[in-house]
Amino acid sequence: MPFRRLATARPFFTLGLVVVGWLVVPIAVKTFLRASFFELTAPVTIATSYAGGAQDVWALRLHSQGELIEAGRDLTRLNSSYEFSVQQNTELQGQIARLEGLLRLPPFGDYRLEHARVARREFSGWWQRIVIRKGRNFQIPVGAPVVFSGGVVGRVTEVGALTAVVELITSPNLRLAGVVEGDTRPISFQGGLNPTFGPPRGIVEFVPLDVFASPTATKRLVTSGLGGVFPPGLTIGEITKADLGPDGLFKNGEVKLDERLGSLTEVTVLVPLNPE
Amino acid sequence: MRRTLVTFLTLLLLWALVAQVNHVLSALHLYLFVGALFVGYAALMLPLRDGLAASLLGGLLCDATAPVAFGTHLLLFAAAHAVIFHLRDRLPRDDTIARLVVVLLANLGLFLLLSFSQIGRAPAPAAAWPRLIADLLCSQVFLALVTPWFFALQFRVLVLTRVERDPLA
Numbered sequence: 001m002p003f004r005r006l007a008t009a010r011p012f013f014t015l016g017l018v019v020v021g022w023l024v025v026p027i028a029v030k031t032f033l034r035a036s037f038f039e040l041t042a043p044v045t046i047a048t049s050y051a052g053g054a055q056d057v058w059a060l061r062l063h064s065q066g067e068l069i070e071a072g073r074d075l076t077r078l079n080s081s082y083e084f085s086v087q088q089n090t091e092l093q094g095q096i097a098r099l100e101g102l103l104r105l106p107p108f109g110d111y112r113l114e115h116a117r118v119a120r121r122e123f124s125g126w127w128q129r130i131v132i133r134k135g136r137n138f139q140i141p142v143g144a145p146v147v148f149s150g151g152v153v154g155r156v157t158e159v160g161a162l163t164a165v166v167e168l169i170t171s172p173n174l175r176l177a178g179v180v181e182g183d184t185r186p187i188s189f190q191g192g193l194n195p196t197f198g199p200p201r202g203i204v205e206f207v208p209l210d211v212f213a214s215p216t217a218t219k220r221l222v223t224s225g226l227g228g229v230f231p232p233g234l235t236i237g238e239i240t241k242a243d244l245g246p247d248g249l250f251k252n253g254e255v256k257l258d259e260r261l262g263s264l265t266e267v268t269v270l271v272p273l274n275p276e
Numbered sequence: 277m278r279r280t281l282v283t284f285l286t287l288l289l290l291w292a293l294v295a296q297v298n299h300v301l302s303a304l305h306l307y308l309f310v311g312a313l314f315v316g317y318a319a320l321m322l323p324l325r326d327g328l329a330a331s332l333l334g335g336l337l338c339d340a341t342a343p344v345a346f347g348t349h350l351l352l353f354a355a356a357h358a359v360i361f362h363l364r365d366r367l368p369r370d371d372t373i374a375r376l377v378v379v380l381l382a383n384l385g386l387f388l389l390l391s392f393s394q395i396g397r398a399p400a401p402a403a404a405w406p407r408l409i410a411d412l413l414c415s416q417v418f419l420a421l422v423t424p425w426f427f428a429l430q431f432r433v434l435v436l437t438r439v440e441r442d443p444l445a
Contacts, residue, residue: 008362011324015358018332022347030346037340044292121299124307125407126394127343157343165343172397173343192399196305196410203399263303 035160042163045131049119111231111270114138118264119163128168128194130264135160143229145270150258151235152176152223153267164269168261169236170200176228178204178236180211181220189221189236189255200257204239207251213239221255231270279322279439283330284337286430287314291337297418305407309415311390312383313423314338315353317430319360320369320378331357344394352389356382372424379423380416387412 099105116132134140136159146153146166154174158165167174172192179186185208193201204221213219218238225232235258242253294310301307314334318327335350342349360378368374391408398404434440 011328011358011361014324014328015354018328018354019351022351033336034340034346037336040288041291041337041341044288045295048292048296120295121302122295122307123298123302123305124309125404125411126390129343167343172399190399192397193403194305194407196407198305200305262305 038158038160042135042160045119045163046133049117049133053117110273112273114140114269114271116140116164116267116269118267121262121264123168123170123194123262125194127173128170128191128200128261129154129157130166130168130267132164132166132267132269133162134269135162135164137162140164140269140271144272145230145234146267147234147270148260148264148267150260151237152230153261153264155229156269166267166269169202170194170257170261176230176236177224177226178221179224179232180207180239181222183208183211186224186226187221191257193254199259200261202237202255202257204242204253204255205245205250207239207242207253209244209249209251211239211242211251213242213253215240218256229272277326278437279326279434280329280333282434282437282439283318283322283326283430284333286426286433287330287334287337289429290314290426291334291341295341306414307411308418309387309390309411310383310419310422311338311349311353311386312356312379313419313426315356315360315382316375316379316423317427319357320364320367320375321431324361327361328354328357344390348390348393352386356386372427375427376420376423379419383415383419384412387415 114134116134116138118130119133120131122129130153132140132146140156140159142156142159144156146156152169154166154168154171156164157167168191169176169189170191172190175188175190177186178189187207188205189202190205191200191202193203195201211219218240219242221236221239223230223232223234223236237255237257239253240256242251245252290310290313294308298307314337315331318330318334321327322330331353332350335347335353338349338353339346360382363378367378369378387408395401395404395408431440435442
């Protein structure tokens with residue numbers, strides 16, 4: 001009878017051994033295991049991403065020549081407006097450099113733009129991240145800001161040999177300092193409200209009392225450039241609500257983020273040229 | 277050893293397929309969690325040592341690709357494996373419906389435990405539950421559809437690699 005009892009308790013005895021064993025495993029072994037399993041999945045992620053890309057190419061080949069001509073014409077118009085913007089940008093960069101020289105201001109951090117294809121997206125209720133198809137092979141550093149045409153995407157949190165993981169701003173793990181466009185007072189932003197089928201949302205804290213926002217009169221929240229890796233002026237989202245906080249000194253509110261964050265296919269990593 | 281490795285390869289395939297489904301569903305802000313499938317077949321059908329080793333490797337695979345403390349999935353999968361293995365002699369484990377029920381209950385437990393361990397980081401935990409419940413419902417429906425196929429796949433792969441014998445052969 002005792003032997004039978006022992007036999008039935010064997011799975012739990014083994015579980016106890018696993019738990020104790022895991023607790024005493026050195027951190028170095030755990031780090032090595034994590035890196036090994038991460039790299040084990042990288043070829044699978046990249047292969048499926050390339051397969052998806054090939055599928056898209058073959059789907060595009062089915063388009064008629066008329067559609068291609070139309071797309072080319074639209075692209076030409078877009079290019080001419082971008083060329084004009086580039087000229088303006090060069091002029092503004094020159095002005096900034098002159099002012100920095102005159103006022104002896106420290107220069108803004110400079111970045112190398114590294115465009116990367118999104119290989120995998122994860123948009124769970126617990127965390128939101130993407131895996132991009134560039135890693136240490138393109139000198140992507142941990143902590144680098146990631147952007148897209150709609151503004152801030154997130155921050156690089158893990159870098160592998162061929163891939164890197166980007167934590168999205170919708171994730172509750174990511175906090176950053178923002179300002180209302182045209183204002184200089186910093187506001188704390190945190191992601192984390194991601195309803196099914198709806199646009200992702202985040203929360204803002206320490207909003208000054210004279211900032212008013214409602215769903216019909218939103219305020220644009222941009223990065224402040226303070227105490228973080230993000231350069232100033234990048235769009236975070238639209239503040240749709242700002243109510244008086246429990247302390248009465250500041251307001252708390254909600255921010256509507258870009259809906260495209262859940263379906264990103266291409267992003268840009270801002271790689272600092274002179275990391276401190 | 278071979279049984280563990282072959283089972284782990286099927287888990288790697290499962291991970292890749294579910295990652296692709298989640299990639300597509302991300303535009304709808306939906307996420308499928310199928311943790312119990314990483315444990316189900318190994319706990320119900322394989323010997324303790326080989327099955328547990330496969331479940332632990334599956335847990336490490338999930339841990340390496342998720343922003344959780346390394347070992348979270350490993351310990352959750354080990355606990356689920358121990359419970360299912362303890363109960364398996366009292367279950368009609370050759371019956372598809374019984375297997376499905378075990379996997380669905382195990383997935384519910386794993387999902388809730390993982391949710392409770394992660395929800396503290398959300399700025400408004402109560403507001404996160406509707407989303408989590410939607411994810412859970414979709415995951416359970418998905419599991420109900422794929423569990424018979426995945427169990428059959430794991431069995432067939434073990435037969436093809438001559439780890440198991442086909443009773444019908």
